[in-house]
Amino acid sequence: MSKSNDLAILSFPWDGVLPESAQVVVRDFDVVGVGALRQQQLLKIKAEREIVLQTHSSFIPTTVRAIYDEELQRTLQWLTPSRVIAESKFNFEEEVLKTFVRIFPKTHHQLGVMSSKLCAEYLKEMEWSSWLLQDHWRYFSGFLRQKYMNKQSLIELVQWEWIHAWLEIQPFVMLKGSSKHLLVNPSLQTLNLSHDNEHIQCSSGLYTFVYDQESVKITEAKIDMYEAGLLDLLMGDREYTEEQLLEMALLEELSSPPTRDQWQKKIEALLASKVIVKA
Template identity: 45%
Template sequence: MSKETTPEILSFPLRGEWPKDEILFIRDVDVVGVGAVRRHQLEELQKVKKLILQTYENRIPSSVHSIYQAELLRTLQWLRPLKTEAGTAFDFLKEQEALFSRLFPLTKQSLGMTAARVCKNYLEEMEWSSWLLQDHWRYFVGFLKQKFPEQKELGEVAHWEWVQAWIEIQPFELSGMEPGVIAVNPSLQTVTLTQFNSVLQRDSGVYAFVFSASQSVVRERRLDIYEAQLIDLLHEDRKFSRAQLVQMASLSAVSPPLSPQEWETKVSALADSDVIIL
């Protein structure tokens, strides 16, 4: 006599090999309104798997319930699950504790024996105000830096991990760019490491993170002073063609100066890394 097994709910961020089951269960609190890497993964999954969406409307805070409902309808237009059903009960705090481990593995490792207490304190202090479970951690970096102001490396590790987690789910609009106009990738986030980070094994500097639409991954690039200057120019309230950007960069006070050809190379490097869009 065979025993019935409880269907496994997909855990996000989704890493490693996909489950072998033909039918997979996903939850609205993990997928509604998402874009970037997570949406790509779901769209690839539904090519070879059947997805059942479990909803938890009664768990969504009233302050965001109307937004959640609109996002759910938009999500269903591309997700196309086999069916939608009411989800079974889950323990919110246990879910968040597990998510903390998945989002901040290096931060948790750095915290050591205090990790469980820090996680518990954060969850006790923060009010649930979103429909996505992952969004509940958006204030964690600031919380951690406030608790451990002298431990700069720890704060930078947490920032590093959160930026990637944030980009992984955001619905960035990467289309509709004006022809001939250079734009900064709208997903661009930066993390500054003030010294060599032994946990991340990265040198000090400014690191750019972006969602690459062509590769459907979050990409990382350490910026030099020239690349940072190009990004600063593109953030100004004006539009640049490639030639205009190179011309303006050549007039900047960055030292030592570069030739126009060398600035061209820097522009190409940023474009190849998806930091800017040509």
């Protein structure tokens, strides 16, 4: 959290701490066009404090300026700040590096003294093509892979942290849960850990990541090959009820197939973790 003209500026990803002041400042670089977890956080902040929106229109890349203007108007409708202030000063490199540390805290720690050098190289190679500072790091995992091809645990750590950062802001069209048909959560992301990863204290295997709109959290879960198979069935063109999905699973030709009861429990586990939802 920083200060600007005696007003507290909230940093995102947000740590959940609010200042004592009646007003807080949020920046267009952090909030315009966002959805999912960050939008819900902003609505919570709005219920407790007056929000001042700080804009940086003159710094937005021309390639996305028209889209930014449209998204800004949409954001103003739901955020309804008490006032909007235009900022004339902005140090892009300083602010985007601060964002890097917030969205990749463990990666930053693991890189150690190399972090600053690698970030500087990345910034030279990548043109800013978004208004959100966080988006500027979306290719960092690929960039780091080129530098450390043999450090798979580090690459997977970067991917893990980026998935969380990406899920936090995406404006997903979430489902109401009013029918009996099952669908894959529209926010689903997956990552296969090739080895046990001590950085995130997770064993090797396939992990799912989803935004759970009920708990307003990003959750991760490890799934087995059978649960992955259930997801494959749901990603097809047909819609299934829970019973229909169970029957389809029983038709799968597998060398060591689960029993009906075991399949049922796997479906229930996917529902409980919100990896699949009722549409």
